[in-house]
Amino acid sequence: MMKKIFSTVIPPRWNMIAKNTIDEIIFRTTSIRNRIIPHTRNIFFISQSFLCYTVNYEIGGKKLQTATGRGTAKEKYMKHLRVFVTGFALAGFFMGSMIHPSTAAPMAARGDRDKPFVFASVATFDEPWAMTFLPDGRLLVTEKAGRLLIVSQDGKKSGPISGVPAVDHGGQGGLGDVILHPGYSTNGLVYLSYAEAGDGGLRGAAVARAKLAFTPDGNGKLVDLKIIWRQEPKVTGRGHFGHRLAFSPENFLFITSGERQKFTPAQDMNQNLGKIIRLTDDGSVPSSNPFADRAGIAKQIWTLGHRNPLGLAFDAEGRLWSHEMGPRGGDELNLIKRGDNYGWPIVSDGNHYNGRSIPDHSTRPEFTAPKVSWTPVISPAGFIIYAADMFPRWKGSGFIGGLSSEALIRVVMDGETAYEAERFTMGRRIREVEQGPDGAIWVLEDETGGRLLKLTPNP
Numbered sequence: 001m002m003k004k005i006f007s008t009v010i011p012p013r014w015n016m017i018a019k020n021t022i023d024e025i026i027f028r029t030t031s032i033r034n035r036i037i038p039h040t041r042n043i044f045f046i047s048q049s050f051l052c053y054t055v056n057y058e059i060g061g062k063k064l065q066t067a068t069g070r071g072t073a074k075e076k077y078m079k080h081l082r083v084f085v086t087g088f089a090l091a092g093f094f095m096g097s098m099i100h101p102s103t104a105a106p107m108a109a110r111g112d113r114d115k116p117f118v119f120a121s122v123a124t125f126d127e128p129w130a131m132t133f134l135p136d137g138r139l140l141v142t143e144k145a146g147r148l149l150i151v152s153q154d155g156k157k158s159g160p161i162s163g164v165p166a167v168d169h170g171g172q173g174g175l176g177d178v179i180l181h182p183g184y185s186t187n188g189l190v191y192l193s194y195a196e197a198g199d200g201g202l203r204g205a206a207v208a209r210a211k212l213a214f215t216p217d218g219n220g221k222l223v224d225l226k227i228i229w230r231q232e233p234k235v236t237g238r239g240h241f242g243h244r245l246a247f248s249p250e251n252f253l254f255i256t257s258g259e260r261q262k263f264t265p266a267q268d269m270n271q272n273l274g275k276i277i278r279l280t281d282d283g284s285v286p287s288s289n290p291f292a293d294r295a296g297i298a299k300q301i302w303t304l305g306h307r308n309p310l311g312l313a314f315d316a317e318g319r320l321w322s323h324e325m326g327p328r329g330g331d332e333l334n335l336i337k338r339g340d341n342y343g344w345p346i347v348s349d350g351n352h353y354n355g356r357s358i359p360d361h362s363t364r365p366e367f368t369a370p371k372v373s374w375t376p377v378i379s380p381a382g383f384i385i386y387a388a389d390m391f392p393r394w395k396g397s398g399f400i401g402g403l404s405s406e407a408l409i410r411v412v413m414d415g416e417t418a419y420e421a422e423r424f425t426m427g428r429r430i431r432e433v434e435q436g437p438d439g440a441i442w443v444l445e446d447e448t449g450g451r452l453l454k455l456t457p458n459p
């Protein structure tokens with residue numbers, strides 16, 4: 001049944017069109033609760049050079065599957081494409097079609113009448129990467145070039161906090177995540193991750209812990225800074241640092257460590273690249289780690305076989321979820337289980353950028369398969385599992401920032417299963433997501449001029 005509808009929504013000709021005229025075109029369909037009726041709701045022309053589509057279905061008000069696509073449109077075909085798509089839809093090929101082509105996508109996104117939230121732009125930043133809320137309701141925000149700022153909810157920024165370690169800024173590298181120690185209100189400890197330069201043009205992620213002290217001028221400084229973890233070895237390149245941070249309910253520090261675009265380290269137990277790491281709050285290795293009885297760096301490792309995990313969050317039941325960037329296809333949402341191997345680079349639901357095939361997860365059941373995989377990719381970055389009441393329907397949902405998909409993606413976790421439930425087009429690359437003290441959802445856009453947005457329910 002589902003397959004039939006799927007093929008109706010995406011006709012065979014579509015591939016030909018996508019291949020010959022654009023790398024991606026996208027339309028969205030939304031199903032009606034308790035029926036399996038996808039209808040075309042939107043065609044997003046996100047910019048002159050970018051398009052994306054999403055097809056969602058819901059069955060019996062519960063299970064929902066999603067097919068998506070995105071890519072770069074070749075401008076000279078745009079006019080033809082618009083005419084074609086509009087004509088195609090108006091011809092009644094899609095059920096219940098209602099088409100809104102637009103070239104002003106950011107405004108179109110804001111104007112989506114049925115979006116369940118409205119948003120306010122609170123401040124702008126230079127390549128923001130991460131944020132976290134302080135107990136007093138202000139935010140700590142990192143910028144990749146190495147600035148850590150205190151920001152009030154009405155957008156007032158402090159000067160740069162002093163004492164931030166020197167970062168290697170460039171490519172995907174720079175100042176990364178910031179989180180608070182679970183006992184921050186008494187110990188003042190914060191954790192920062194960043195790309196660190198080594199000798200001879202080598203680089204690696206590092207994690208530092210320091211005490212945040214506030215200064216009378218409204219700024220802050222880091223004191224007693226100690227580097228508690230490093231990627232080993234440092235390697236060439238400026239990609240796939242990973243370095244997202246999260247504390248578990250038992251106060252263990254988890255660190256995602258990307259494979260630095262070197263592939264094989266993800267399966268090498270003598271390196272900590274391509275792993276998820278578990279440490280105590282001072283950086284020492286817990287004796288309860290799955291490989292604690294091995295020699296050397298393996299002791300740090302909680303899970304292996306990761307590519308570039310840029311999201312890490314615990315759900316209300318204490319399960320750890322992480323998403324990671326796939327190669328060409330195969331972005332993943334994984335349920336992280338002690339000692340498991342997630343298969344990179346041996347298996348992936350995507351393929352190499354050069355087109356070379358990688359065996360799918362289904363071919364190698366000994367590797368833990370993702371709970372959700374996305375092809376085409378969403379480019380996930382930033383992750384929360386919503387636990388507040390301002391959006392009651394969303395309690396327990398995961399929210400993932402989409403970089404290339406320029407969206408905020410809601411995933412439903414149902415026990416140990418998960419699926420994409422909704423995708424909200426934002427019209428900009430979304431780098432980071434947080435839950436505010438009052439339950440509002442806050443997001444940071446990526447890159448220069450990236451805005452801090454506060455999302456509240458659409459009245």
Ligand SMILES: [Ca+2]
Pocket residue numbers: 130131132178432433434
């Ligand atoms: Ca954060």
